[in-house]
Amino acid sequence: MSFKRLYKAKSFTGGSSGIAEYRADKVVHVGHSYGSIITNLFLPRYGFLSAGVILTGFLIDNQFANLKVEIADLSYAPEHNPALFANRTSGYLAFGSITALQADSFKKDALDPNVLSLWNDGIQSSLGVGEVLTLGTGVGDLVEDFTGPLQIFVGENDFAFCAGQCAGTFNMTQLHGIYPNVKDLDVYLQPDTGHVAQLSLNATAGYKVIFNFLKKNGI
Template sequence: MGAAMAFQCSSFYTNVTVSALSYLPAFPPFENHYETVAFLKGFTARNASTASPFKGAVNVTETFSISADFCWPSRSHHGPPHGGPPYGGPPSGEPLDVQVLTHGLGFDKSYWNFYAESSEYNYINAATGAGYATLSYDRIGNGLSSIPDPYTIQQAPIELAVLEQLTIKLRDGTLDSCIRQPVRKVFHVGHSFGSALSHGVAARSPGLSDGVILTGYAAITLGGGPFAINSGLHLAKENQPERFGNHSTGSLTWGDELANQYSFLTAPYFDPKVLAYAEAHKFPFSISEFLTQGLIETNATAFTGPVLLMAADTDLIFCQSDCVGIVDQLAPFFPAAAPFQTYVQPRTGHGMNLHYNATAMYGVVNKFLKDHA
């Protein structure tokens, strides 16, 4: 059943310049998929080396083109119901509260309005219906944003710096001319790797965020090994050559829709048509962002805003398919959060937006923000 549309959007590109550490791989670039599988076997072996896969780090300064969508309620809760052109941007008026949406591995920004704009898998529709504006963007290496080197540049610390700079530009009004209203509050909403980055903002730059929503996440990646084994580290350029034939061998993916199901979905609580769509529209992850996620800062002792950790009950990647009792382990990372709350979504796998009960999850998130922010 479709959901009523309550928002308008503007799409744009913005340039973001960041300086961050680039970690230099201690292994050579892969030449073929035999080498990626050999790397995977060594990485997951019982006697796997505990040595770092990197041989050092250098500071780099890079400029990226970021593709983004800014969406706002058709009848804003924070501005007048009339005025302004229908598609040129939100009407001028009172300040907006904006949710910055960061997708995880295997997706682009369409994760937040998945499958069809009028479908029940549309988080943006739920957020704007609750009165928030949203900023969704393609992380580097995904969608329409810059495709950098997946070995040395598409790494977690650099992606965290990108999210911080996007937030700064959003707050100071320089992100894009389509955003006519001043921004009052900014909330960071992530999924999976995007949650790790949102967590990193709260830890490293707590003044940039007024609240954090972490979905498909538990910080402690108990199922990282099973996810890697299930993916098989297929070369994206060989798995979907028509889409990724020009990508480096450092861009990886899983093999097929059944592998997609294993990592992201829980049967029978999803529509097979949605799984097929997800597989056809997947995006690669880089070997180095997979290996550097653990380098993101997590100790958010100075963050005093509200934090909601929303886990899927059968999340493979973070909880090894059982999140009950796992999610509360994140509380020490946010000792000053007001409040810190957890919620486990039933009948749901890691790809939380892709399940039948996604709208229930959306309701919990937006009620939490209304109640505490």
């Protein structure tokens, strides 16, 4: 099977998907939090597949090594919320309280309490023990083969990666050393925003920043 054929959508859907024959001219890889860690790990090996990369809820800085997982007050997911997590095994955790979820994920100034309640009660996802144990995997590794544009987009007050204050925690010279061949390296701190920038009140402004970055680079 050719490489091109392997990555066609119907290779994974058995041909039943309506997008099976869709062919993208360019692919931008976007991650958030642990998804950004996985995307960053992907780049040294398969960076040639990406026209551009957006890493949100992520930053290589002098605070990440001090990440305090206990802020999440992690608990056994099925006991915490049986309605959401009844089918999870003992390997899955969840935020122990709505207070822990808020402290880890949001800045008060950009928080809609209704969104917080909805997420806590109805749409939050569980957290695998393996995810917690591998949080630092690949972070800071040399990425030589990716040559497209890369934007690191993080809330100014991200607790997970910056202990609540990202300004002054990262070094652009260090980042250029990690990503030496990128076309355009940008770090953007979304003002008054915590870890989950996508659900904050100023999310629209954040998305404009991301899309303007891609547009500037011809994507």
